[in-house]
Amino acid sequence: MDIQKLLEDPDAPARLEDFVEDRDGGRAALRLEYPFEMTDKRTGGGDGARLVAVLEFRRPVAGDLDILGHANADPLKAARAFVAALVDLPEPLLAKRLDAADMTRAQAVAFGFLPTSSRPKGGGATGGPSLAG
Numbered sequence: 001m002d003i004q005k006l007l008e009d010p011d012a013p014a015r016l017e018d019f020v021e022d023r024d025g026g027r028a029a030l031r032l033e034y035p036f037e038m039t040d041k042r043t044g045g046g047d048g049a050r051l052v053a054v055l056e057f058r059r060p061v062a063g064d065l066d067i068l069g070h071a072n073a074d075p076l077k078a079a080r081a082f083v084a085a086l087v088d089l090p091e092p093l094l095a096k097r098l099d100a101a102d103m104t105r106a107q108a109v110a111f112g113f114l115p116t117s118s119r120p121k122g123g124g125a126t127g128g129p130s131l132a133g
Helices: 003-008 062-070 075-087 091-097 100-112
Strands: 020-022 028-039 049-057
Touching: 028 091, 028 100, 049 075, 049 100, 062 075, 075 091, 075 100
Parallel strands: none
Antiparallel strands: 020 028, 028 049
């Protein structure tokens, strides 16, 4: 993020590009504006909490698209589940802990992996930039 630009215009909205970094293999990382703590019992971390400040996205595989098949029933939950699958975190955790602004950016990153014609209509960010390349 350009600090000088923020100093000149503190009301200027942050762009998605200010939060996203492309990674090897077409993956992406999203720096969270509002980090959250989570307990990671899946990895044997015990009861200790860890701060989640960055979401690491893998590229979606064909099976991940099955999640979007439920978009007509509940488009917001389907979009959250799609993001959760790509960042390997439980959807209920994201629903309860991830700030709405960060979720909106996360949806833009997740749907940005897909060609425009593959994006679901309604629910979630459908106009994110393509990070595939």
